[in-house]
Amino acid sequence: MKEPHKYFDQVFITVRAGDGGHGAVLNAPNTQKQPTKQDQKKDKDKSKKKSSLKRDFDGSLILPMGGHGGDVVIYADEGKDTLLDFHNKGKYIAKRGGNVNAMGVLSSLLRNGIAAPTLRIPVPVGTVVKNKRGKTLADLAQPGDEVLVARGGQGGISLLEVPQHQKKRMMSLTTSVMRDESDKVLVHGQPGEEIKLELILRVVADVGLVGLPNAGKSTLLAAITLAKPDIADYPFTTLMPNLGRLGGDPTLGAGMYSSEATLADLPGLIEGAHLGKGLGRNFLRHLRRTRVLVHVVDAAAENPVNDYRTVREELRMYNPEYLERPYIIVLNKIDLPEAKDRLSLLTQEIMRIGNNGTASEPKPSPEVPDESSSDEVDMPEKTLEDYPPPLSVVGVSVLKGIKINEMLKEIRAALRKCTDSNEPLRVPPPP
Ligand SMILES: Nc1nc2c(ncn2[C@@H]2O[C@H](COP(=O)(O)OP(=O)(O)OP(=O)(O)O)[C@@H](O)[C@H]2O)c(=O)[nH]1
Numbered sequence: 001m002k003e004p005h006k007y008f009d010q011v012f013i014t015v016r017a018g019d020g021g022h023g024a025v026l027n028a029p030n031t032q033k034q035p036t037k038q039d040q041k042k043d044k045d046k047s048k049k050k051s052s053l054k055r056d057f058d059g060s061l062i063l064p065m066g067g068h069g070g071d072v073v074i075y076a077d078e079g080k081d082t083l084l085d086f087h088n089k090g091k092y093i094a095k096r097g098g099n100v101n102a103m104g105v106l107s108s109l110l111r112n113g114i115a116a117p118t119l120r121i122p123v124p125v126g127t128v129v130k131n132k133r134g135k136t137l138a139d140l141a142q143p144g145d146e147v148l149v150a151r152g153g154q155g156g157i158s159l160l161e162v163p164q165h166q167k168k169r170m171m172s173l174t175t176s177v178m179r180d181e182s183d184k185v186l187v188h189g190q191p192g193e194e195i196k197l198e199l200i201l202r203v204v205a206d207v208g209l210v211g212l213p214n215a216g217k218s219t220l221l222a223a224i225t226l227a228k229p230d231i232a233d234y235p236f237t238t239l240m241p242n243l244g245r246l247g248g249d250p251t252l253g254a255g256m257y258s259s260e261a262t263l264a265d266l267p268g269l270i271e272g273a274h275l276g277k278g279l280g281r282n283f284l285r286h287l288r289r290t291r292v293l294v295h296v297v298d299a300a301a302e303n304p305v306n307d308y309r310t311v312r313e314e315l316r317m318y319n320p321e322y323l324e325r326p327y328i329i330v331l332n333k334i335d336l337p338e339a340k341d342r343l344s345l346l347t348q349e350i351m352r353i354g355n356n357g358t359a360s361e362p363k364p365s366p367e368v369p370d371e372s373s374s375d376e377v378d379m380p381e382k383t384l385e386d387y388p389p390p391l392s393v394v395g396v397s398v399l400k401g402i403k404i405n406e407m408l409k410e411i412r413a414a415l416r417k418c419t420d421s422n423e424p425l426r427v428p429p430p431p
Contacts, residue, residue: 020189066155354389
């Protein structure tokens with residue numbers, strides 16, 4: 001695949017559940033002739049045999065059925081990162097149920113056809129499953145979440161073919177007596193469901209790292225989690241979101257240790273990203289489910305404040321709701337003198353961008369757009385200054401390990417703030 005970053009998060013596939021196995025047309029045992037002595041002995045044996053045929057609670061005969069066709073289930077698997085595999089294979093077919101294995105005679109040895117196993121298709125955690133009309137069938141946000149997308153066909157039933165004169169008697173024993181040739185269709189297993197699906201991967205992370213290319217997002221992720229993203233001194237090293245897990249805060253004691261969180265390092269944003277420039281808009285939608293944003297700014301760059309504004313502006317143009325989220329700013333690369341020297345000046349300037357929640361009349365926050373359309377909503381009237389300021393600004397060097405703990409403290413405080421103020425952990429799924 002030439003440009004995996006364009007395809008890793010969306011794909012169309014077709015799934016087909018297995019057909020049901022066939023039942024059988026069976027000859028009923030003959031019970032017509034006047035019994036001779038020999039026959040009486042045989043009948044005794046037969047009745048023994050008959051008695052071992054399966055019967056319902058009311059005594060009626062139970063005839064074997066074809067096996068159920070395999071269902072198709074899609075489930076969230078932590079071992080999967082992307083939907084790329086699905087571009088190589090677009091159709092998934094479950095096995096058909098087994099036929100009733102009969103030589104045409106009713107006997108106690110008859111068994112139901114074997115049910116086919118469920119075809120389980122793993123997808124990354126955070127995959128939304130939609131049908132071809134765009135209706136969301138499931139949002140597989142947690143590991144192990146699953147959805148049945150196509151039901152296997154029912155197995156066919158078996159029918160007894162009996163001579164006309166025996167019909168009445170046999171019908172009193174079972175409902176599965178064939179009345180005419182047209183009944184034979186009942187013996188065929190039902191076809192399995194077939195459905196076209198769209199899979200969309202939404203990164204599920206508590207914290208989203210955003211910034212221009214080369215700001216140090218991947219280095220930051222690698223510094224505080226066990227993730228091993230690609231790091232290089234050229235832009236757009238990160239092509240797909242990397243996830244890392246931040247451990248709980250040990251200073252909070254055992255009870256609060258669960259304050260762990262997932263971090264997503266998103267590919268770099270550039271001016272015009274919301275219009276598809278750079279790696280495009282694909283990644284902007286992955287911020288949907290984050291609670292806290294961490295802006296990573298290269299403090300040694302030519303104009304860090306401008307860089308920061310560019311990224312905020314791109315977020316605003318894509319979905320102004322992103323600017324309402326709690327965020328902190330990491331001024332990175334303070335190991336370099338050009339960054340260190342202007343750290344406090346940069347901090348002051350950046351803190352000024354934002355209304356502190358008081359400067360302007362609160363306007364109704366834009367609605368979270370429907371997932372079925374784009375995340376983009378109408379152009380807002382607000383400017384960057386009208387949105388809340390950062391919760392904090394920290395100067396760090398993620399490469400040299402300078403002030404990492406301060407940064408972690410701020411990230412955790414921001415996460416706690418979300419939890420304390422009972423803000424929703426996730427953007428609610430679309431109706
Ligand atoms: N001096 C210094 N260099 C850093 C620091 N953090 C990252 N770098 C370097 O900056 C370059 C880019 O770092 P990455 O972590 O790949 O940046 P990124 O923001 O993930 O870049 P994209 O993948 O393009 O979005 C690498 O050469 C890093 O070694 C830092 O604290 N100090």
